[in-house]
Amino acid sequence: MQPTPDVPPLPKPTAPDDEKCFPWNLSAARSASVSVARLQIPGKARNEYEKACDASNKNNFDAAEKHARGAIDKYHNYSAAWVMLGVILEQQHKAQEASDACTHAATIDATYLPAYLCGAEFSVRSRDWKQVLNLANAAIGLNSEGDAYAYYYRAVAYFGMNNLAEAKKDAAQAVETDVSHKEPSFSFLLAQIYEREGDKAGAIAQLQELLKHHADRKQEDEVKQYLAKLESQKSPK
Numbered sequence: 001m002q003p004t005p006d007v008p009p010l011p012k013p014t015a016p017d018d019e020k021c022f023p024w025n026l027s028a029a030r031s032a033s034v035s036v037a038r039l040q041i042p043g044k045a046r047n048e049y050e051k052a053c054d055a056s057n058k059n060n061f062d063a064a065e066k067h068a069r070g071a072i073d074k075y076h077n078y079s080a081a082w083v084m085l086g087v088i089l090e091q092q093h094k095a096q097e098a099s100d101a102c103t104h105a106a107t108i109d110a111t112y113l114p115a116y117l118c119g120a121e122f123s124v125r126s127r128d129w130k131q132v133l134n135l136a137n138a139a140i141g142l143n144s145e146g147d148a149y150a151y152y153y154r155a156v157a158y159f160g161m162n163n164l165a166e167a168k169k170d171a172a173q174a175v176e177t178d179v180s181h182k183e184p185s186f187s188f189l190l191a192q193i194y195e196r197e198g199d200k201a202g203a204i205a206q207l208q209e210l211l212k213h214h215a216d217r218k219q220e221d222e223v224k225q226y227l228a229k230l231e232s233q234k235s236p237k
Contacts, residue, residue, distance in 0.1 A: 018080035021053035025182040045075035064088045079105045079112045086118045120153040133157035148177035168193045181213035204230050
């Protein structure tokens with residue numbers, strides 16, 4: 001009798017991490033969830049997407065747009081490619097086209113979180129707080145592992161509307177959900193909310209906590225400048 005060969009088990013189906021090129025630090029758990037639609041994306045479409053990602057990282061937005069559109073041409077229902085196209089178009093100051101691309105991504109897959117995040121981000125830049133709130137609420141309804149960003153954008157919307165109580169609640173939820181401290185914007189926003197409430201001590205504490213977890217030099221300098229400003233304004237005891 002021949003010995004049974006030591007054959008490794010078949011790998012579980014996986015999809016490449018399409019979200020790695022997005023400006024949001026989405027959790028590994030969320031990115032690892034693979035839908036049937038994502039597994040159906042043809043290799044040629046993924047190849048174009050990777051080229052778009054590479055060109056975008058090099059700030060070559062003309063080439064990035066060309067390859068993102070190439071990915072979509074090869075697989076029209078490629079939600080990540082539509083979001084990538086939106087991000088690239090926004091970098092080229094084509095605001096309406098960028099927004100339309102993100103909206104189309106959500107139309108293709110209503111459960112695809114980045115489609116709502118890119119729409120919310122672009123609406124923040126145009127100060128359309130009602131639209132930011134609508135998109136954030138839709139994202140929160142997905143019960144995704146990336147909910148920290150959804151709470152963040154809802155906090156930004158409420159902050160823009162000067163509803164500080166709701167803004168603080170959602171910003172705190174974003175900070176709490178971001179257990180790995182990947183996104184400094186959450187704590188920075190919470191500090192701003194504390195400051196607007198007149199709680200400079202709370203704002204300072206939040207910034208000091210932020211500095212413990214982030215080493216990016218540019219971000220660190222911004223936080224230290226903000227911290228210095230607040231400390232100079234503190235009333236003497």
